[in-house]
Amino acid sequence: VQLQASGGGSVQAGGSLRLSCTASGRSLSRYTMSWFRQAPGKEREFVAAITWTLGRTFYSDSVKGRFTISRDSAKNTGYLQMNSLKPEDTAVYYCAADEVPGYSGTFDVTGPYDYWGQGTLVTVSS
8 A cells, every 4th residue: 555645735823734645556445544743853643543434533632623534435535634723733744554553453543554655744833
């Protein structure tokens, strides 16, 4: 599975962006797709996840109510709609996918994941 992330950019606080992550090489049915982010000088952190078949969603507390993860199965593409952006959302955002994220077959949306896309930079200015 190859993942291609796009949609990053620069916005002012309170603005919105939509990130996309398109998969190729395999259908994402039965996969889970997630978004992570890494701010300068900080560790990578989980942002949101969606199970492809049932569409179950998961969010970190820091983005719950502001970000929405979704997918378009026909396009094999996942999305992260980011609203009410804050300067602390500034980071490189990465998409990831796995049939069963987590260790030893234990489902854990925080990972690890087998497949990763390249990052896309989101900058939020105050």
